[in-house]
Amino acid sequence: MKLFLHWLxxxxxxxxxxxxVPNVAVTPVSALIAAVVLGALNLFIRPIxxxxxxxxxxxxxxxxSLVINALLVMLASYLVxxxxxxxxxxxxxxxxxxxxxxxxxxxxxxx
Numbered sequence: 001m002k003l004f005l006h007w008l009x010x011x012x013x014x015x016x017x018x019x020x021v022p023n024v025a026v027t028p029v030s031a032l033i034a035a036v037v038l039g040a041l042n043l044f045i046r047p048i049x050x051x052x053x054x055x056x057x058x059x060x061x062x063x064x065s066l067v068i069n070a071l072l073v074m075l076a077s078y079l080v081x082x083x084x085x086x087x088x089x090x091x092x093x094x095x096x097x098x099x100x101x102x103x104x105x106x107x108x109x110x111x
Contacts, residue, residue, distance in 0.1 A: 009105050010035035014083075017097040023086035024094045030082030037076045046072060069095035 011031040018026040026034060049068050050057065057064045070092040077085040085091045 007032070007035055007039075009109075010039065010102070013098055013101045013105060014038070016101050017094050020097050021090055021094045023090035025084040027082040030080050034076055034080045034083045037080050038072070041072045041076060045075075066092065066096065069099070073098075 011028075011034070014026060014031045014034050015028065018024045018031070046068065049072075050065065053064060053068065070088060073091040073095045074085055074088065077083050077091070085094060
């Protein structure tokens with residue numbers, strides 16, 4: 001039940017972030033699929049990319065991880081039909097908005 005709730009919250013976060021950020025479009029069904037795809041990308045691919053780009057990340061004091069997040073959002077938009085991101089900057093701001101929205105939901109879910 002808890003996994004289903006996290007999946008639903010992730011899909012709602014994607015929908016809210018897509019509504020806030022221009023040049024990003026998502027349907028309700030594709031938001032559910034995008035939540036799974038983004039979760040899988042963050043679980044399997046993100047750690048490998050972070051290790052490979054560790055020197056750049058250290059030099060930029062961690063800001064390069066925002067670029068990695070944007071690239072993963074762009075990859076998810078290619079993989080999920082119905083989830084459209086127009087380019088790098090909309091993906092960057094979408095990833096930033098998604099991080100903030102997930103942080104707020106995380107604050108609400110824990111007392």
